[in-house]
Amino acid sequence: MYARGVGIGRTVALAKYLGGRRSYNNLFHCEVQVRIRAAFSGFSSMGSFWSRARSSRKAVRLLFRGMVQEALLSGLEATVLHPADIRKLDKALLHLGRKVLQGAACEKQTVAEQDGSNSIKYHAKPNEFVWKQLQMAPCDIELRIKRLTFWQQVARAPDLQVSLLATMFGQFGFGNPMLCLDSGKPSGTAHAWILQLCEDIEALRVSDVVAHIPERMDGKPLLLFMAPLREEFVQVDCSILRKVFLSVAIPPPGYVEAPPPNPVQPPADIDEHEHICMDTLPDGSVCRASFSSFRALQVHRRGAKDHKFVAPEYHLAITNQCPWCHVVYNSIQQTRSHIKNSLHRRRCQGKGSIVPVPVRPVGSLVCSKCNYKCSSTSSLQ
Known part of the structure; x- marks a missing residue:
């Protein structure tokens, strides 16, 4: 199509949206993808509005319906969609709707691990709960x-x-069938x-x-x-x-919700506070402070000034080289940070220095833990 351009007798090519985009098999898969991108664009255009705590729920639902749902379903009422396309639309709308709910669409459960630490398990609530909170129905x-x-x-x-x-x-007289x-x-x-x-x-x-x-x-x-x-x-x-x-x-009258699955409980013979601090105090006594998790015990040992606790990275970082991946860093402090992150993540992901740096010599080959004199730096590590 062409439209009038700037100047007399000039025209410019003009593309207009004349209907739904169809694929080679006459289905609307292409149009559904365009609608999904439009919904995500409408969601992104509001920026941090969806995560603001002071935004009222009514205003959030109103803007979500206008900026996201209407952009997703615009013009699709004039099409005959495949059930797979309907599921794609529902999936996209639920994905954005769960973001709007800010964590209310999942349940958090604290599970006690075998090592004594506690982990949080997230269980997504059913889609019916999300539709109810948004005051919307599925796309069909x-x-x-x-x-x-x-x-x-x-x-x-x-x-x-x-x-x-x-x-x-209607039908023409020669129409068949x-x-x-x-x-x-x-x-x-x-x-x-x-x-x-x-x-x-x-x-x-x-x-x-x-x-x-x-x-x-x-x-x-x-x-x-x-x-x-x-x-x-x-x-x-x-x-x-x-x-x-x-x-x-909404549950009918008399409906009793099934109880959530019970988290894994630690064995009965283990004390609730099984992590005990065994550091020696300046007066010669043992601290014996108990904690429910290993992380809480480590925080206590690091924060107590009278415990003389030395973190593992200080024992392992005897030079500016990682004892596991053998990557050389600029300073011993960077090596300690790398070892600390490796212990926390339980894997070593060292990149080292961009500029080649020589390995610093070790001042003493005596182990600070057991006072054993080693023959080389590798054996000390």
Whole structure:
């Protein structure tokens, strides 16, 4: 397409978005990927708003619906999506929704390990909990609400939508095969929008308030645009599908939630505070302070001034070379930091100095722990 350019008689090439992007097999996989990228762009455009503690939950839900959900579902109500595409949309929306909840969508459990330390296990809460907190329904329900709202607008003034209804239900005399059966029900070769409309109307059976609409239609969608069913159809609140879904997510009266799995408990014969400090004090007595974890014991030994505790990295860093990976650093202090990180991570990831640095000689080959005199630096390490 071309548009008027700057100057008389000048035109410029112009690309316009004329419909959903389709793949080679006439599916909307490409359009779904574009919608997902648009949702992530809308989420990123708000910056740190989602993580602010002072943001009200109502404002967060409102902006999330407008900036993320609407960008994700924009224009998809006019398409017939594959179930795999619906799952991709739900996955993307739930991924961003769990970020908005700021950790409320998971449970934290403290588990006692066999070495005495405590670790935290994270268990994700079900997706129904996330939908309830966001006050949203899955993408298939939200798209169904949009489609039913569109058909309600058509049913309010069917005289003005003759061309649309003729395209959906009409057929030329030479048309083959038949789009509608003699009973008025659509055949398997009918327009995809009509088959989708029948599925959307059947979904209204989940609510007793509007269950009479699919019963009276009886699989004949053309009756929705004819009196007297037309007057009843245009009065239906399509958002009742979302309300029914959210109400199902709420436990019914008398429901007892199953208890969470019990964390692994330490053996009964082990004391709760099994980590005991055995450092000798200046007066000759033993400290014997007990702690529930090894980390708490190490913090105590490092912080106590009268314990004369020497960290392991000070014993191991006898020179500016790592005893495990043999990487040479600029100073002994950098070597101590490297050894400390290696002990914490339980693996050695040394990069060393960019400029070649010689290994510093060791002043004494006597071990500071056992006073054993070694023959070389490697044996001392």
